[in-house]
Amino acid sequence: MIGPSNVNRTARYGAAFALLLFAVPIRQFGPWSALWTTPSILIASVFIAWGAESAQFFVAQGFALAILAWMQTLPEFAVEAVLAWKQQTALLMANLTGAVRLLTGLAWPMIYVTAAVVHRRHTRQPLRMIELTAHQSVEVIGLLLPLVYALLIWWKGTLALYDGGFLVFFYVVYLALLTRLPATSHEEIDELESVPRAVVTARPLWRNAAIGGLFLIGGGLIYFTAEPFLGSLIAVAAAAGIPTFVVIQWLAPVVSEFPELASTFYFARQQEKASIALMNIASSNINQWTLLVAMLPVVLSLGHGSVQSLILDPEQKRELLLTIGQSFISFVFLLNMEFAWWEALMLFVLFAAQFALPAWCKQYITDAFFLWTIGEFVAIGVRRKRPLALKLFIDTLRAPRP
Secondary structure, eight states: OOOHHHHHHHHHHHHHHHHHHTSSOOOOOOGGGHHHHHHHHHHHHHHHHHHHHHHGGGOOSHHHHHHHHHHHTHHHHHHHHHHHHTTOGGGHHHHHHHHHHHIIIIIHHHHHHHHHHHHHHHHSSOOOEEEOOGGGHHHHHHTHHHHHHHHHHHHHTEEOHHHHHHHHHHHHHHHHHHTTSOOOOGGGGGGSOHHHHHHHTSOHHHHHHHHHHHHHHHHHHHHHHHHHHHHHHHHHHHHHTOOHHHHHHHHHHHHHTHHHHHHHHHHHTSTTOHHHHHHHHHHHHHHIIIIIHHHHHHHHHHHHTSOOOEEOOHHHHHHHHHHHHHHHHHHHHTTTSEEEHHHHHHHHHHHHHHHHSOGGGHHHHHHHHHHHHHHHHHHHHHHTOOOHHHHHHHHHHHSOOO
16 A cells, blocks of 8 residues: 555655756757657656556545645646756746646636536536535635735745745645545546556555556656757747747646646546546646745755845746736636636636737736736625635534544
8 A cells, every 4th residue: 555655755756856857957959859858748747647646546645645746747847947957047937827827727618618518418408617516625725825925926026945935834734734635535446547547456566566667657758858858849949930938838838737637638528527627727726836836946046056036027027927817816716616607718718818919918918817806806895705615615624534
């Protein structure tokens, strides 16, 4: 059985692997390198996802589960850490903002569409909303403090080591809350895809070896391809005359977020599982707004050899504020523990508008996100009624631990 001690050991190995990954500077790679680096990152992501999905059935504590979630998002952490170690400060916010906006602005609406198609196929009725369960209020409320602190980082225009300390603290609190939730039911093994299902049902010796092998192969592929992957993207941007910031912001997250997108759409295709797909994305956003952001000044300082803070330039501040605004309205949408069809439509429209409209229109999109968010909070205050997500969250805290 894979217990917390084994997972903690895996985390230590992962940390050592991450440091080794960034030991040499980014070398020059041609655009054709993308033809082999991109599939390699995708394959690595799938292997790590299979390992994480298999191991979750043998881990009892929320802390261990969170480590597995971190392993599942290792490709994105690797991309950001390489950029930070190489002192590519102008690009650090590119991958982060692109990944978060992709997951909420595109993945959430697509999850709703997928669930709606399946619902109509089975019931011949339209799906008006995706309803969340009581325990999922932890993920919903867990988004609030990281988003508020991200707004503080934008306001002061710097990301320092002490900011990372606060963000890690928020994540530790989130982990403590996760321990109050019930463990994954073994009855759900039959719902896994073929590879993780075969791993989970194997004999303990073979099962543990397979899980370790999946992590090892996935991690090894990332080790050897993270640097050339970034180099090839930079070369593609130069060859196509596209700003490097744009390529790192959108193309890299599409590849690094592949396992999450694949698993969430897998859940969305199953009736009564669409809320799990949404919460997978919400959990990923919590990881990104806490651990991923906290990692940047640490690796930046290690790569420089002295304590360093990330100074946000005007473009990075604009992109960060837009991303925070989109995340805030997504958080507000879930406060009633539902995700309605019109909310999915508006998220997608405002996400697509960022590409369809001129760049200067992004400020108006940002304003729309924040005005909408403020309006929703004012409406909550006028109603003087506690949001359902907060009520269920408090009930979860008061409930006996499983």
